[in-house]
Amino acid sequence: MTTAVPTPRVRSLADRARRCGPWLAVAPFLIVMVIGLVLPVLALAAGAFEGDAIKSSFSSGYRTAFWGSVKLSVVCAVLGAVAGVLVARAVLSGGALLRRLVLTASGVLANFGGVPLAFMFIATIGNAGIVTSLLHDWTGFDLGDSPFSLYQFGGLAVVYLYFLVPLMVIVIAPALDGVRAEWSEAAQNLGATRAQYWRHVGGPLLAPPIAAGALLLFCGSLSAFATAQAMVGGTVPLVTLQIANALSGNVSPDNAGVGAALAIEMIILVAVVMAAYWTIERRTARWLR
């Protein structure tokens, strides 16, 4: 009877090790996420709700910045979505090589933002840019005197579209691919005109994925900071630049709380938009496969 005692104990130790194994595998992930994500967001929330930071984050200067960011992002999302759909459509109706080339290039360009992008455009249509001086030499047209400036809203939109359009192409290509030629032929067989087909079949199918893509672009341009910072460095009212200003204490000492409040408001806005994106995307996934 005494020999029966050690056996279960050994097994229970092995059992315990086996049961702990998966937990040990998940633990590093949880620790890193808590340090790098959960604690910072909690610290941010604590800072935002301290004093009347939230209230002053709605004061006129900050409201202008928030509004400026939203406006820029809406413009970029709409232009990017339209251009992305046009490019994707043109590419998908072309040959296999073109298609592969453009989709690969889009995968690369969609991940490309930040400082190098800003400098590339400064070298192109900035004050001393190549295209600026070529235009001036050839046609006498001075980009510096025109209403367009790389260092204003219009310029930022032109630069942001460089990574937003490829992103839209990637997002929308599967949906455009999923629309079968048979559907339009079936509609035609039943006597539908092209307008009727788009109104009742193609439009309702493609509107959700296009809207989802536009939401994604909205978040992409709302969160963009490095490009704007390297290019305009604070002259344009954008919420990301305002947060950076508040953090570096450029304005006044009690503004760190305002930075936190603006950051929390941004997170809430992006979270709402992304939730809408995921909801639409899940619905699209149903007919895509």
Next chain:
Amino acid sequence: MTAVLTRPVEAPAVRGRRNATSIVVLIVAGVYFLVPLAAAIWFTVQDKVHGGVTGEYYTSIPQAEGFAGALRRSLTLAVLSVLGVLLVTVPAMLAVTLRLPRLRPLVEGLSLLPLVIPPIALVAGVRDMLALGPDQLAGTPLGDALVSSQDPDLPIILVVVYIVLATPFAYRSLDAGIRAVDARTLVDAARGLGSSWFDVVWRVLLPNLRGAVLGAAFLTLGLVLGEYTIAGILLFETLPTWLVKISGQNGQLSVSVSTASLLFTWLLLLVVSLADRRPTSRRDS
């Protein structure tokens, strides 16, 4: 029947119009995407003094003040972040797939959460958290850890934040890989044949997930090498923050460094997209 009759009459006209618009769209897109690239390259090789072409801006990069240090720091951070993101996400994802399905929603949620937190907002929080180190937590081991994680030579805090930022991409790449190889069946087969858990992971799963792991690694590498927001706000000098610092003094040098780093990052991402394609084409054929 009508369709069969009308198609040959109608289709060529529609197709022709569509092809014409397609060509116009592609030309406009080609100009928009290629001209800035060509202009940036021309900007860096044009010799403003003597005319003609020069490579002096590229050859002067290595000697530029601060470049070597910033590059070394960026590369070290990149290597540590790649290792970190793999060591953190791969075991966690295998564990929730195979043994702990209960934790799957938590791991998935945390992995995707960085997507809804703009980097500038995250770094604001990180700064607030780090401020606790010399302040409320002064003298405690946690406070000391927070302070020492900010060594300007090798800021470990950046590695942690970069792992967080890279997790959504790593998660997607690995999730697709795990689904594609049907990890459950592989594991059941290997376990049934008597192999240990270590062997299952090391000799069965990882070789099958090589593409997904490589994809995650390259995406992280690209992300870290180009990251400006976090490093800039926390005042650490990496390649992108150094670029912004010198751009005021030397325009052509900064453009040539960004063009070089850009071409390098593109090469990396190109490898990813080509690696991504392989499993799909195999399934298609």
